[in-house]
Amino acid sequence: MRQNVGMLELAILGFLYDCSLHGYELRKRIAALTGHVRPVAESTLYPAIKRLEKAGLVVRETQPGAVAAPRHVLSLTADGERELRRRLAEPAPADITDENRWFTVLAFLRHLQDTDAQAAVLRRRLDFLQEPVSFFYEGDRPLRAEEVEDPFRQGILTIARATSRAELTWLRKTLASLG
Amino acid sequence: MRQNVGMLELAILGFLYDCSLHGYELRKRIAALTGHVRPVAESTLYPAIKRLEKAGLVVRETQPGAVAAPRHVLSLTADGERELRRRLAEPAPADITDENRWFTVLAFLRHLQDTDAQAAVLRRRLDFLQEPVSFFYEGDRPLRAEEVEDPFRQGILTIARATSRAELTWLRKTLASLG
DNA sequence: TATGCATACCTCGCATTCGATGTACTGCGC
DNA sequence: GCGCAGTACATCGAATGCGAGGTATGCATA
Numbered sequence: 001m002r003q004n005v006g007m008l009e010l011a012i013l014g015f016l017y018d019c020s021l022h023g024y025e026l027r028k029r030i031a032a033l034t035g036h037v038r039p040v041a042e043s044t045l046y047p048a049i050k051r052l053e054k055a056g057l058v059v060r061e062t063q064p065g066a067v068a069a070p071r072h073v074l075s076l077t078a079d080g081e082r083e084l085r086r087r088l089a090e091p092a093p094a095d096i097t098d099e100n101r102w103f104t105v106l107a108f109l110r111h112l113q114d115t116d117a118q119a120a121v122l123r124r125r126l127d128f129l130q131e132p133v134s135f136f137y138e139g140d141r142p143l144r145a146e147e148v149e150d151p152f153r154q155g156i157l158t159i160a161r162a163t164s165r166a167e168l169t170w171l172r173k174t175l176a177s178l179g
Numbered sequence: 180m181r182q183n184v185g186m187l188e189l190a191i192l193g194f195l196y197d198c199s200l201h202g203y204e205l206r207k208r209i210a211a212l213t214g215h216v217r218p219v220a221e222s223t224l225y226p227a228i229k230r231l232e233k234a235g236l237v238v239r240e241t242q243p244g245a246v247a248a249p250r251h252v253l254s255l256t257a258d259g260e261r262e263l264r265r266r267l268a269e270p271a272p273a274d275i276t277d278e279n280r281w282f283t284v285l286a287f288l289r290h291l292q293d294t295d296a297q298a299a300v301l302r303r304r305l306d307f308l309q310e311p312v313s314f315f316y317e318g319d320r321p322l323r324a325e326e327v328e329d330p331f332r333q334g335i336l337t338i339a340r341a342t343s344r345a346e347l348t349w350l351r352k353t354l355a356s357l358g
Numbered sequence: 359t360a361t362g363c364a365t366a367c368c369t370c371g372c373a374t375t376c377g378a379t380g381t382a383c384t385g386c387g388c
Numbered sequence: 389g390c391g392c393a394g395t396a397c398a399t400c401g402a403a404t405g406c407g408a409g410g411t412a413t414g415c416a417t418a
Contacts, residue, residue, distance in 0.1 A: 008404095008405090022366080022367095023366075023367070024365065024366050024367075027366095029316065032313060032314060032315065032316050032321075033314055033315070036276060036310075036312050037276050037277050037278070038273065038276070038277055040405095041405070041406050041407075042366095042367080042368085042406095043368085043369080043370095043405075043406055043407070043408085044404080044405050044406065046367070046368065046369090047368095047369090047404085047405090048404090048405095051404095067364080067365050067366085067413080067414065067415085068364075068365040068366055068367095068412075068413045068414060069365070069366040069367060069411085069412055069413060070366080070367085071365095071366070071367090072366090072367075094217065097215060097216050097217070098216050098217055098279070099216070099278060099279075100277070100278075100279070103335050103339075106331045106332065106334055106335050107314075107331070107332060107335060109331040110329045110330075110331055110332075118331075131215075133215050134211060135211060135212055135286075136211065136212070137208065137211050142211075150289045151289075151353055151356070152285045152286070152288040152289055152297075152353075153285065153286060153289075155285055155346075155349050155350075155353060156282050156285050156286060158345065158349050159342065159345055159346045159349060160282075162341060162342065162344075162345030162346075163338065163341065163342040163345065165341075166337065166338055166341030166342065166345075167334075167338045167341075170334050170337050170338060171334075174330055174331075174334060177330070187374095187375095201396080201397095202396075202397070203395065203396050203397080206396095220375070220376050220377075221376095221396090221397080221398085222375075222376055222377070222378085222398085222399080222400090223374080223375050223376065225397065225398065225399090226374085226375090226398095226399090227374090227375095230373095230374095245395090246383080246384060246385085246394080246395050246396085247382075247383045247384060247394080247395040247396055247397095248381085248382060248383060248395070248396040248397060249396080249397085250395095250396070250397090251396085251397075
């Protein structure tokens with residue numbers, strides 16, 4: 001689906017910013033970060049690497065395989081580093097609203113040098129979480145939590161509220177410490 | 180992306196189980212349920228409706244439009260109702276692990292008549308949340324929360340833990356009340 | 359010695375999504 | 389009487405994801 005455009009690429013760029021890696025190792029790190037929620041298929045990762053290579057964001061260098069087949073060690077180019085910082089500094093709307101994508105942004109946000117830029121990104125998430133949200137409607141009228149009788153739907157509201165509260169607390173604390 | 184296969188279809192089937200709706204109204208309800216996280220494009224919804232129609236899960240009946248163009252009022256067939264219950268009773272792995280998809284399951288879980296079947300689904304989520312998860316590694320060693328120095332990555336752990344705790348509490352309470 | 363497992367990469371084809379764009383009608387403000 | 393927003397549906401092309409399948413090596417275990 002198109003909804004995840006860029007999430008995988010962001011993860012690749014983010015991990016490679018730290019150090020060069022070959023595809024198989026990259027796959028394991030991405031699996032650790034987001035795999036429990038959404039596993040990454042090899043047939044998704046390798047074409048994504050090729051796209052980034054074609055776009056000049058990543059270069060590969062073939063090395064004899066340590067254990068098995070030869071490895072293609074991947075590194076970011078200067079363009080790749082720029083692109084990572086751009087994607088972190090100006091996340092797409094879905095990067096802010098979708099928790100899975102937001103976590104990917106957070107995982108690499110330290111790569112933005114400027115603490116002001118980091119704070120600006122956190123503030124976008126803060127604004128999003130502070131918007132009133134209604135999950136359920138009766139006709140046009142949004143239902144308040146107490147009005148939802150279905151216990152499973154109450155669960156959705158309970159969990160969403162707890163997450164939101166925890167994240168708001170953390171966001172405010174972190175924004176304060178960023179100055 | 181293929182990762183979301185079925186999430187949209189589940190939402191369509193779930194809403195239509197309650198009452199017949201035309202596509203435009205369906206879109207508004209889906210937007211209320213999941214749109215703040217992931218908006219649904221019209222060019223995604225209408226083809227999805229056609230797929231379900233072609234599969235015999237949904238039938239459409241054209242009515243003169245109340246305000247504008249003629250409406251296609253959609254209803255579930257008996258097969259459609261069966262399919263909804265099947266998808267609720269046997270959610271795909273991603274329906275359990277991905278919070279967005281899990282919320283969609285929860286939103287319609289009451290449509291499973293059998294409380295045992297409902298409890299079985301909740302237990303699958305419980306099992307998933309009780310598995311130990313590590314987001315970050317140093318080599319092969321999973322890092323504990325205290326060892327993660329990056330404040331943004333600490334945020335991920337803080338938020339994930341808070342969500343998990345709230346949901347575990349709710350799951351145990353709800354499972355107890357289901358008997 | 360064979361069988362399986364982990365490493366390491368790749369391609370093909372199908373399904374799904376989405377942005378752009380189009381059609382057509384109604385009601386509102388100006 | 390003109391434009392604009394909302395209602396209501398639709399198609400097309402490009403991008404993306406994934407399952408199935410393939411290639412190849414080295415190690416352990418039976």
